[in-house]
Amino acid sequence: MGWDAEFRCGACGDGGCLGFGGEDAPDWVRGPLLERYGPVLVRLVGPGVDRGAVLRVVRAAWPVTLPQAAGLLRQLAGDGLAGTPAEAAWLCGRLAERGVAAEAVPGQDVAGAGRPWGLPG
Template sequence: MTGQTARTASLCACGGMAVRRVNQFVLQDELWWDSEFSCGSCDTHLCEHAGPGPAPDHVREALLAAHGPARLRLAGAVPSPVPALKVLREVTAASLSRARDLVGELSRDGLVGTLPEMEFLMVRLRARGVPVDIDRPPGPGAASGAAGPS
């Protein structure tokens, strides 16, 4: 599994420029994210969050800006949509109607997200017999010149 890291500049309460570092990765069969904040001006260092669950929009946006989106696509025929529906409902807590929409997207253009999100889904879908592959982003920083993994 792949993890991703992005750094963004933030203004610290002291008035100095700080760095916020966000990460998303799979750990113990769960999708995790964390966020750290550090300011060299006042020597503040904080762990803002570390744990499993869906990443908030600001974390996802930073990762997508730094690394570009990954696209999860069907790689073969699927005799029944039921296994994919089950996985998408389990992973996203989507309603049956929303899960059907997601399966439709998967079968057409594919689902788009961060690479860790798409790899997390890929493992679960393949375990249920759904053939999927990921179109990976071109490489760290390709989308915006942002910092890559450290």
């Protein structure tokens, strides 16, 4: 997953690139997305989820320790992990590749959509 930000001036027609990257989007990119579209919660679906597969996905997605990954697993199995709509779709896709069913549902708390999704910066 990547991000980019561009601008165009309606008055003069000029434009340019504000930035881009292949890592997590910075707060100045994520914040407006969360404000405009709201957070989406990713939750695991069904009983008997392969916890090992979820941990592998989480550890491949972010540079987290095993205890941090276990915390994210608990969030996914509970109320859900909040992110932007694109982040939620990406994570659901990664989980599906490992045979783990997950759903993305609209959330309400923008403050709960930290980066990377609930871990301290």
